Amino acid sequence: MLMRRLAILGSKEDSLVNDLKETTLSFKKLGERYGVSRQAVHNFSKRQGVKRPVKPKGHQTEECRLCQKLIQISKKPHSEFISTYTIVKETGGSWEKYVRHLRTLRSKGLVNPKFGRLHSKRVEKAFAIYFTKRLPIDTIGRMFRYKNFSSVIRRHRELGWNVPPSLYVYDGRERSRIRSEIQRRKQR
């Protein structure tokens, strides 16, 4: 087995020397590429006295599939309101896996600071309607069993979420109805 492995390597030695000198691929990865063990590549590299290039420090966002996928999702409109469930569903894998990558992306300013912080499917669904449909806020609230969806919107705004004004334009009568409704609630 060992003889065979070395023989295979033998015919590709020059190419392996190049890869060792020019790439930062691990001995394990190179072993897989050349059909030999990690240890065989390590020994070969030592025997040849190859000086390996230094791997750039830190996480390489541009080369990370997960980071790229997260950036792609974060470019969608109102992406702060995409819940973690949906992000996981669209990317596959587990949330634990993404948290670390997301933190890096946030610290580099490559995604919105609120992206990936929404953990409620209900909030996500309600806001998806709010952003796209011309419906009164109360109506959207009722659809998702919110007693007071306006306060949910206000709370998010206060915490720095980007919530645009409602698409629904309240006419004068509607406005006075709401005002008297608020008045009634206060008196209770």
Ligand SMILES: [Zn+2]
């Ligand atoms: Zn990453």
